[in-house]
Amino acid sequence: MSSNEKRGEAVDLSHHLSKVGQARQTSPLKGLHKYMGKPGLISLAGGLPNAAYFPFSSVSGNILAPDSFPLETDSRESSLSWFWRLFSRTDKERTSTFTVGKYSKHPGDLDLENGLQYGLATGQPKLNEIIREFVGKVFQPAYSNWTTLIHTGNTDAWSKTVQTILNPGDGLIVSEWTYPSAMAGAQPLGIIPVPIGMDSEGMSSISLRQTLSEWDESARGTPRPHVLYTVPIGQNPTGTTMGIRRKKEIYDICVEYGQPFFSPTFQDIIIVEDDPYYFLQQGKYIPKSDRVVDSATDDEAFIASLAPSYLKIDYQGRVIRLDTFSKTVCPGSRLGWFTCNPMFAERLERTAETSSQAPSGFTQIYVASLLLKWQYEGYLRWLKALRLQYKQRRDYFLDCFADEFHLQKKISSEGYTAGTHLYHASLKPRRSFVPLGEKDNAYSKPLFSFVPPSSGMFLWIELHLEEHPAFSSLGYKALEMKLWTEIAEAGVLFAPGAMFFAIPVEDDTLGYGHFRISFSNSTVSLLQKKLILV
Amino acid sequence: MSSNEKRGEAVDLSHHLSKVGQARQTSPLKGLHKYMGKPGLISLAGGLPNAAYFPFSSVSGNILAPDSFPLETDSRESSLSWFWRLFSRTDKERTSTFTVGKYSKHPGDLDLENGLQYGLATGQPKLNEIIREFVGKVFQPAYSNWTTLIHTGNTDAWSKTVQTILNPGDGLIVSEWTYPSAMAGAQPLGIIPVPIGMDSEGMSSISLRQTLSEWDESARGTPRPHVLYTVPIGQNPTGTTMGIRRKKEIYDICVEYGQPFFSPTFQDIIIVEDDPYYFLQQGKYIPKSDRVVDSATDDEAFIASLAPSYLKIDYQGRVIRLDTFSKTVCPGSRLGWFTCNPMFAERLERTAETSSQAPSGFTQIYVASLLLKWQYEGYLRWLKALRLQYKQRRDYFLDCFADEFHLQKKISSEGYTAGTHLYHASLKPRRSFVPLGEKDNAYSKPLFSFVPPSSGMFLWIELHLEEHPAFSSLGYKALEMKLWTEIAEAGVLFAPGAMFFAIPVEDDTLGYGHFRISFSNSTVSLLQKKLILV
Known part of the structure; x- marks a missing residue:
């Protein structure tokens, strides 16, 4: 099944919405949504403090140049030299400064008046634009109406996903070794982990097919699972990397199990791709004596060199991808984003409205300022070098x-x-x-x-x-x-x-x-x- | 029942923990907790990026002086003068600057190396110290082993509380008019609001007693509720203020309903005090012609002038108080804290570990820096004037x-x-x-x-x-x-x-x-x- 040829819309996957919990969330804002943010509107609806009372009149940051770390590295001679360079703090860092004041001079610019005010769970428009551009260029989703929604880090994103598409007592397909925090986040709902055998690319498609085809609901005590959780790149804990071929095999199984012909109880599978290590793809380990110099590549070659995301083959919109800035910017940002179909995104946004709301305004200001300064090209330059740092x-x-x-x-x-x-x-x-x-x-x-x-x-x-x-x-x-x-x-x-x-x-x-x-x-x-x- | 005389420990309230959901959460960190943060330890346990790769080398903020707004106000002559003062931006603001660098010079100082790294859900120690001091001095809890735990704003805090102490289908005592977002946050669990009549101080103790004493489980379809949600100050939407006498009446009812003698099904009541407007107590409205000048008061008189929190009479530890920096610093901070007994705090911390984790590091750095600069006295000075601003x-x-x-x-x-x-x-x-x-x-x-x-x-x-x-x-x-x-x-x-x-x-x-x-x-x-x- 070639999934990249057509770029249609997401199929209807609403039967996956949880019958309990957050999937039933309604917006506390109801009819107000329609008017919020309308130019010239005087809103006397919300409990918004006046920005004059925000005690910060400006915030600033000193940010590293996107090319602070090299693209050509030679770790054959001394494995230590790069370490020493990193920690000899007398080294001149190349930095630039940005400042965000309370009131912006140009409409649409970042300011504290809006950035530190209550905001919609969808976050700062500027930040969303950057993220959307990035997803389109780097992950290249295979359907047309994919959407992104910022969140407060993959742990919270997974917790919201669990509440949105899992029912208490549901099975959850995972690798036999998996990220314990994700299991802990699902456990309060009484979710039953269904471990799948692994090989050198992580989850085995053979083992997955076997588990699903042999599923015996009465023996297992739960229907065949309809959600698969995976950390395909830098699999946690084994550090393996799943290539596109394996992903296609798994994806096709997840589609196939939606076909009544193959499946006695109609149930297809949603893939939750938790991918914090995507940009830390280091490739094969080569012993010191055989190692060669890493050389620079252009942006397209860099993107092509990375094992693609499930998004790239997701022609039906059945993947909920979790991205985070924790590993590429800093964990304290508590910021990331979902990429998924609009129907799931709308449910996840409702869940955010009555829990985390929007991510921290400080975080949004800092990450948006960083990315506006660096632009797409700068961020890609940073990621290219970051991968090499972790390789070293x-x-x-x-x-x-x-x-x-x-x-x-x-x-x-x-x-x-x-x-x-x-x-x-x-x-x-x-x-x-x-x-x-x-x-x-x-x-x-x-x-x-x-x-x-x-x-x-x-x-x-x-x-x-x-x-x-x-x-x-x-x-x-x-x-x-x-x-x-x-x-x-x-x-x-x-x-x-x-x-x-x-x-x-x-x-x-x-x-x-x-x-x-x-x-x-x-x-x-x-x-x-x-x-x-x- | 005089509750302030003894300051014993919280009573055992573990029967309130939800039988489903987050109350059953375990820590994904398990045995690792014991070692984390130990001086000299080399942790190779977590997926922590090296701080050298945080692209921020320093962050700075320009903060207003804590006495930026006056304590003596005269709104008799022109209601507009203070407004014009606020928005004539040529006015010189008195500000001071702080900068937080990547690596701190003195151990324990704020830095980005730790502030933007993964952290425990309990947050920055400095921030916790400030919050603890503040709660002790301002709210003066009536039992000895109260504790605080930072959270990401009262909306998320309420959502976590719901998941910790409510079971699906439970009743929830609320005022007949109440904050819709809190209701929306409880709704996915199938919580049934139980409205209580109100008077000029908010929830009526007479109506509360009547509802509880006449509770008919079979007619209502749910056991007598064991959780009460309240916004006692600046009641949302009515803007009323509940005094200490009413609070004591309600508190005593919540204790009394734990006595088997009075209650056929043993069930006492937990009070969730959602109190974002606590420091916006404006007092009685006096028509312009009769108004007098507000005059400054010392800190103790200021604190004494505020209607006390439920904490002040909570000798059993049955109150979960939600505080937020949204109305006193800025909503974009997405920061606040619980004050409650250690048993609930531990459960809420577990819930945070698998969802929000710690609040944003940027937020923690900014709010901690602000409060370290202002100190307790400065923050109190800010709050004194803030109340007057909203009064005006x-x-x-x-x-x-x-x-x-x-x-x-x-x-x-x-x-x-x-x-x-x-x-x-x-x-x-x-x-x-x-x-x-x-x-x-x-x-x-x-x-x-x-x-x-x-x-x-x-x-x-x-x-x-x-x-x-x-x-x-x-x-x-x-x-x-x-x-x-x-x-x-x-x-x-x-x-x-x-x-x-x-x-x-x-x-x-x-x-x-x-x-x-x-x-x-x-x-x-x-x-x-x-x-x-x-």
């Missing part, structure tokens, strides 16, 4: 592992690592704390294994705990936690693997322990002191 | 009515106006558009009536529509809407009265039409042009 961080992190451990690279044939290079890490004999006299093969036994992440912020490692003396008595879950606690007490915090299981593990004698380790944030001076503890 | 706006607004209409003041003996001065407004014979030759008594018939608001931002007027030619065919609801629409089309937007009924009116032949008119925002130049249309 990932490479440095794995290089450290290569220095500290004996790494053996093997093609894996099992489970989520199938078809990829799996690295087994074992002790190097030179390590001084290994007791003398032990046999050489003690060093060749892998302590842990990993697939180098290709996107995102995390390394997901499998711990080989089977030969630990306490394994038979504790099982791997308790042993993982014991090890995690000891490392945390020693001053390094990982995320324990058990957090990421979509449903709790029952058999504690099979499987591996896991840690999710972030390479996104720590500085090298801290790492140098403590990484050896790993 | 209210007085000016009502003075205009006195100029345009013939106002007759009568002591009312009925309904929510009982015991207060009710103003009846009728046409003045001099109005040129009144056809000549009509009888004099045409002018004495009131067109509308109102009680001058004593707090808040709104005037609530009753429309006397009975003699309108269309009244018998349309009924007052449709006629109210027709009039509202005509005024809106002419360029002045009121809030139509029907929005504020807790439950829709069924009998359309009794009662009055209403408008809620805001006096908080419009500028006099706009008003002068259009007010005559009213």
